[in-house]
Amino acid sequence: MPASLVISAPASGVGKTTLTLALARAWRQRGLNVQCFKSGPDYIDPAFHAAATERASVNVDSWAMDRGTIAHLVSRAVDADVVLAEGSMGLFDGVAARGVSGTGATADIAEMLGWPVVLVIDPSGQAQTAAAIAAGLRDYRAGVRLAGVVLNRVASPRHEDLVRRALVDAGIAVFGALPRHAEISMPKRHLGLVQAEERAEIGQLIDEAARFVAEHVDLDAVLRSAARWLPQPAANGLIVAPPGQRIALARDAAFSFVYPHMLEAWRAAGAEISTFSPLADEVPDASADVCWLPGGYPELHAGRLAANARFRNGLRAFAETRPVHGECGGYMVLGAALTDADGVRHEMTGLLGLETSFAKRRMHLGYRLAELAAPMPGHQPGARLRGHEFHYSTIVAQPDAPLAVVHDAAGAVMAETGSRRGHATGTFFHLIAEDR
Structure with missing residues (x-):
């Protein structure tokens, strides 16, 4: 059964995509089959996921899709060893009015599928307050389970120690801490990340991110925190009519x-x-x-x-x-x-x-x-x-x-x-x- 996790954060721009790609490539290099998904309406990140895993990634969206469609989409992970669903925006960010099966929030997918959440926390400009934020996210919604935290853009060993101690005191596992490392930052464009096919060096960039994350994150501990989940093929599948033959x-x-x-x-x-x-x-x-x-x-x-x-x-x-x-x-x-x-x-x-x-x-x-x-x-x-x-x-x-x-x-x-x-x-x- 695949080990399944959701990668999320308190907000956009914290490093969800970089961590998702790095984890996917690092586990792929260990011989594991990794399947990625993207929570929410993003048509760029799935192409990066595919570059990292050599498997097609698709979107799952609780505002636009019903549970049967989401079940059909995630059933492709039946032969995977690891499943990573990258969130959008902050963990609980969605629209005010409920859609088909939720508000579009990443938390909807985590709760619906029973996949625990790995939070990416950027403690820049703070220390122990980062633990308060993580604890608040952990306790905000009963059906969403927090697996642990990866710290990103840590300023110094002393900074890391302050944040780690506060998180441990709050009962939150810390899987690793990434110091600032501009070389693995993904380039930006006005609609978000540059498309994967526009970056000839994307493979090298993902390899470097994987090496960097493997050096600073306990990959085995992350895997142990994942939910063991058996995809169930959905009978109704997708109902999206093609525009023509x-x-x-x-x-x-x-x-x-x-x-x-x-x-x-x-x-x-x-x-x-x-x-x-x-x-x-x-x-x-x-x-x-x-x-x-x-x-x-x-x-x-x-x-x-x-x-x-x-x-x-x-x-x-x-x-x-x-x-x-x-x-x-x-x-x-x-x-x-x-x-x-x-x-x-x-x-x-x-x-x-x-x-x-x-x-x-x-x-x-x-x-x-x-x-x-x-x-x-x-x-x-x-x-x-x-x-x-x-x-x-x-x-x-x-x-x-x-x-x-x-x-x-x-x-x-x-x-x-x-x-x-x-x-x-x-x-x-x-x-x-x-x-x-």
Whole structure:
């Protein structure tokens, strides 16, 4: 039975991803099969997990997914020796209103699956107070069990000793303490971590993190604290309809934000996926019956996309007879124009009238529940779709008919309704699951 743990923290930016990757690679180097998951709507970390473990990682999300879907997803760990679920934000951070099976908090997954939590604590600027924080997290919710703590960015041996003593006095196990070590920090970008495929040296970076963590953390003690858990395959599996039988999927550095479980669900339903690169001026497969443009970083490549006439003309020709759908960055590229951070306006494909701008950045972040007013690939009018929005663009114009009535997690109506025109549809949110 796999030894299963959740890696969490009091807040974002403490070192969850680095510790998860380091533990996964260190145990992989010991000959163990490691399966990772990501709690919450993050489409970047699973690619890093896969690089560290050589196994595909998927998201589990208590706001968007029911228990059956989560059980189906985690059942892939049946042949693993170790399971690590990396949390998002702080351990108990979620939305105010409950979703399908929870609020989206990492604690929901820990309690639902019975996996104990390893906390990453950054005691910078404090000492014994770190123990009070850990004790508060331990006692906040009865169904969530704390396995122990890994300290990160410890300033000195004296600093470590003060924090360790306080944690031990509070009855909390300390698995290790990591001194400051900038070389293993992951690079940042405006939407979070840089994508794994953008870092040629990612393997070396993870190896160094694994060596560093193995030197300072008791890996055997961490394993002993894990829950022995037997995955139970779920009968109902995933219910996420593919957008078509043959799907042309844009896939390159500008279009890479798609949840792995979505692609798996499409393939499991019998769909065939072919990829093409708009950045390489490629066009959708002529034999496809639908084209899907996921999110990514089109604003960083807007000039190149605008210059790629073969791609733009080919997509327009495809949309004359078949559906084309864009999510977030893909939606922006389906629009009339995109203004980059320098204020330069670039013509996009014009399949929709949407105009967006990054000249004045404004963050749009949160869960979304959309009720379709019109069909989009794979879903009929009236369908309720759960997703997540995260971007920094502003809407300059959104003249087309709305695709959906969109609410945030608290029920407030959102201006980002998506658009539809002819065979083209688009949304700012990334689809996670269909509401059942």
